[in-house]
Amino acid sequence: MMPSIKYYIQSICVLLLCFSCVEEIPLESESEITNYLVIEATITDQLVKQRVQLSRTYGLEEEGPQPESNATINVNVSNGVEYEFEETNPGIYESISEFRALEDLDYSMQIITNSGTVYNSELEKLTPVSPINNLYVERGFDENGLEGVSIFVDTFNSDENSLNYRYEYEETYKIIAPLYSPQELVILNDDFDYPPNFFAGDTVEDIMDFFFLLQNRPEQEQICYNTVLSDEIILASTEELTNNDIDKFRVRFIGRNNYIMSHRYSILVRQYVQSQEAFEYYRTLSDFSLSESVFSENQLGFLEGNVFSVSNPDEKVIGLFQVSSVSEERVYFNYSDLFPGEVLPPYANSCDDFFTPILLKEDFFHNIIGSPVIDMLNQGFQFYDLTLSMDFNPFSVTPYVLVLESCGDCTVLGENVVPDFWEE
Numbered sequence: 001m002m003p004s005i006k007y008y009i010q011s012i013c014v015l016l017l018c019f020s021c022v023e024e025i026p027l028e029s030e031s032e033i034t035n036y037l038v039i040e041a042t043i044t045d046q047l048v049k050q051r052v053q054l055s056r057t058y059g060l061e062e063e064g065p066q067p068e069s070n071a072t073i074n075v076n077v078s079n080g081v082e083y084e085f086e087e088t089n090p091g092i093y094e095s096i097s098e099f100r101a102l103e104d105l106d107y108s109m110q111i112i113t114n115s116g117t118v119y120n121s122e123l124e125k126l127t128p129v130s131p132i133n134n135l136y137v138e139r140g141f142d143e144n145g146l147e148g149v150s151i152f153v154d155t156f157n158s159d160e161n162s163l164n165y166r167y168e169y170e171e172t173y174k175i176i177a178p179l180y181s182p183q184e185l186v187i188l189n190d191d192f193d194y195p196p197n198f199f200a201g202d203t204v205e206d207i208m209d210f211f212f213l214l215q216n217r218p219e220q221e222q223i224c225y226n227t228v229l230s231d232e233i234i235l236a237s238t239e240e241l242t243n244n245d246i247d248k249f250r251v252r253f254i255g256r257n258n259y260i261m262s263h264r265y266s267i268l269v270r271q272y273v274q275s276q277e278a279f280e281y282y283r284t285l286s287d288f289s290l291s292e293s294v295f296s297e298n299q300l301g302f303l304e305g306n307v308f309s310v311s312n313p314d315e316k317v318i319g320l321f322q323v324s325s326v327s328e329e330r331v332y333f334n335y336s337d338l339f340p341g342e343v344l345p346p347y348a349n350s351c352d353d354f355f356t357p358i359l360l361k362e363d364f365f366h367n368i369i370g371s372p373v374i375d376m377l378n379q380g381f382q383f384y385d386l387t388l389s390m391d392f393n394p395f396s397v398t399p400y401v402l403v404l405e406s407c408g409d410c411t412v413l414g415e416n417v418v419p420d421f422w423e424e
Contacts (some may be wrong), residue, residue, distance in 0.1 A: 039319030044189030067091025
């Protein structure tokens with residue numbers, strides 16, 4: 001799974017950044033620089049449906065990158081095998097069959113867009129295999145003195161040559177709504193207005209039953225799980241190391257007050273062995289603090305990869321086709337494992353407030369014109385409890401205690417289905 005990548009064009013100036021040189025080029029209008037093809041393609045040695053993502057860069061007035069749909073994509077292998085891709089979502093292409101990259105073979109990619117423009121990649125070989133030897137967590141401090149938890153990687157390189165690595169991660173964490181009720185308040189009627197005598201002779205309880213149904217939730221919404229993909233470039237290299245090993249390399253740091261590790265936390269780390277060209281490509285992005293974005297608010301230039309236009313050699317193409325060996329490991333921990341007996345981090349939102357809206361509101365002529373309870377439920381507030389109010393006036397009684405949506409419903413922050421891989 002690829003992390004989502006955002007592309008943002010700054011219309012002030014463009015620099016052409018190549019691996020061999022950095023050259024200034026003339027200013028271009030936004031219309032001239034907002035139609036570049038952007039390619040994300042990493043073929044790995046895992047037996048999966050491989051994935052390619054295509055999009056077009058976009059301008060300041062546009063909402064986001066435009067998916068490049070209806071393209072034809074093939075990955076060709078030097079042994080004569082060809083793998084076809086199909087579009088599964090706008091701009092997302094997956095190989096029709098599962099395959100994995102093999103050693104000592106050359107791989108190339110061809111893209112033909114819906115308009116007939118042909119793009120080819122340079123030939124690439126699978127990078128050397130170098131598995132993760134150890135993935136572990138430690139309590140400690142970061143470079144800024146912030147206390148928290150570090151996730152470290154150890155990799156022992158049996159290759160006599162130095163290797164370059166890029167890391168991605170998927171973190172999944174358990175969420176427990178702190179002000180959860182197994183019951184929910186369902187609106188039955190909200191067809192206002194009603195005349196003054198509409199509820200003549202009815203008790204407050206009768207009026208409550210007319211507007212609301214208090215029932216058990218059809219599914220639990222107290223415990224959820226959320227998965228977040230890394231959105232930063234994480235690089236390591238053994239080039240300047242004496243023993244060619246990656247030792248105690250920090251992939252992730254989580255401050256101790258981050259709610260994502262309040263209960264149980266898991267991280268899946270992927271280690272890609274990079275070619276020198278791919279490593280330089282990502283290092284250039286990292287130097288520009290682009291968080292794996294080819295274009296962002298901080299972007300000062302244009303970056304070329306190893307894909308080129310056959311139809312128009314002068315056309316600029318962004319992105320990289322790479323064939324990488326990959327290793328992945330997962331680790332779990334509870335907050336109490338590293339901070340035994342200590343107070344949990346604060347929840348994602350403050351849940352200190354409780355709300356008790358009045359049941360009904362009326363106008364100057366005593367017409368019933370609405371319900372603050374209904375208004376708050378429509379805004380997402382959650383039922384928490386019944387009050388002990390003895391007020392018998394529907395225009396002043398506050399029968400329900402409500403809480404903020406995220407405090408009473410974890411599905412605001414995650415999914416209430418346990419992930420297949422999850423372990424307690």
